[in-house]
Amino acid sequence: MTTLGHEAEEDRFSFTPFTRHPFFTQVNRWIIDKVICPGRQVIVDLGCGPGAVTQLILERVRTQQPPPRVIGVDPSSSAIAKARTAISSKLAEFVQGSAEWLSKLVSSADAVVFLNAIHLVPNKAQVLGEIRRVLHPGGGLAFNSTFFNGAYVEGTSGFWRRWIVRSVQALKEKGIEVKHNGKTTAMEWLTPEQYGALCQAAGLKPTTIELLRVDMTRQALIDIGHFSLFIEGALPGVPLEEGARALEVGLERTMEELKVESVPRNWMEVVAEAV
Numbered sequence: 001m002t003t004l005g006h007e008a009e010e011d012r013f014s015f016t017p018f019t020r021h022p023f024f025t026q027v028n029r030w031i032i033d034k035v036i037c038p039g040r041q042v043i044v045d046l047g048c049g050p051g052a053v054t055q056l057i058l059e060r061v062r063t064q065q066p067p068p069r070v071i072g073v074d075p076s077s078s079a080i081a082k083a084r085t086a087i088s089s090k091l092a093e094f095v096q097g098s099a100e101w102l103s104k105l106v107s108s109a110d111a112v113v114f115l116n117a118i119h120l121v122p123n124k125a126q127v128l129g130e131i132r133r134v135l136h137p138g139g140g141l142a143f144n145s146t147f148f149n150g151a152y153v154e155g156t157s158g159f160w161r162r163w164i165v166r167s168v169q170a171l172k173e174k175g176i177e178v179k180h181n182g183k184t185t186a187m188e189w190l191t192p193e194q195y196g197a198l199c200q201a202a203g204l205k206p207t208t209i210e211l212l213r214v215d216m217t218r219q220a221l222i223d224i225g226h227f228s229l230f231i232e233g234a235l236p237g238v239p240l241e242e243g244a245r246a247l248e249v250g251l252e253r254t255m256e257e258l259k260v261e262s263v264p265r266n267w268m269e270v271v272a273e274a275v
């Protein structure tokens with residue numbers, strides 16, 4: 001049996017393949033367009049990962065004069081390294097660190113973009129407080145997620161449940177047990193209303209809370225099933241290699257049984273203004 005090195009393993013279970021699906025660009029560009037505008041000179045891409053959103057921000061500010069600073073922040077050193085390699089723009093800089101101590105990493109900002117990551121944060125009130133601390137009054141926050149209470153389009157919750165059940169079965173067939181410790185705090189799913197209330201409490205007035213519906217294709221589901229943080233959330237305690245394989249087998253069986261080729265899902269999009 002061969003064991004992948006740490007770096008090869010991170011490549012293998014990276015978020016990047018999922019970011020290449022057109023709907024992913026759509027849900028991110030939609031919200032970036034609402035929060036990035038001329039005059040916003042310091043833009044933080046919080047939880048930037050390997051840089052897919054940073055690229056979209058840079059595209060958006062391409063002709064902005066004077067050019068803004070775009071600061072990508074992420075706790076993962078490997079994601080930061082990938083972003084630095086992928087992005088050569090002079091406007092972009094990358095800092096390793098967590099949202100929980102954002103104000104120690106960035107002194108002030110006109111806009112904070114926190115895409116596809118807020119669901120991973122255990123203490124959302126604290127993080128929103130940190131974001132408020134770095135924003136000037138009138139500054140903008142944008143965040144989105146598809147891991148929230150309301151993500152499942154009516155009539156599809158059976159699909160998502162079955163995917164996990166079939167994946168757990170595939171693991172059992174290989175003698176691997178899944179720890180049933182329920183959702184971790186970090187993966188607690190809030191409703192859009194709860195997110196809105198947390199923003200208000202932190203001094204961030206929500207101006208937009210919308211759901212965008214996307215169609216997740218078979219390949220998009222395979223790709224998210226190969227992402228380390230998704231595997232860890234869906235199949236707690238299972239080694240990544242076995243988890244990714246089981247999710248693929250589980251998906252195949254689910255799609256075959258339900259005779260579907262894709263499944264709709266909601267993205268929650270929130271824009272708020274610092275008061």
Ligand SMILES: C[S@@+](CC[C@H](N)C(=O)[O-])C[C@H]1O[C@@H](n2cnc3c(N)ncnc32)[C@H](O)[C@@H]1O
Nearest residue numbers: 047048049052053076079098099115116117120
């Ligand atoms: C699913 S990726 C999203 C990457 C990028 N924002 C995008 O949408 O393409 C989630 C990212 O959130 C980062 N993350 C997790 N916890 C975080 C925290 N407490 N503060 C900031 N980023 C965090 C992870 O390291 C990961 O890179």
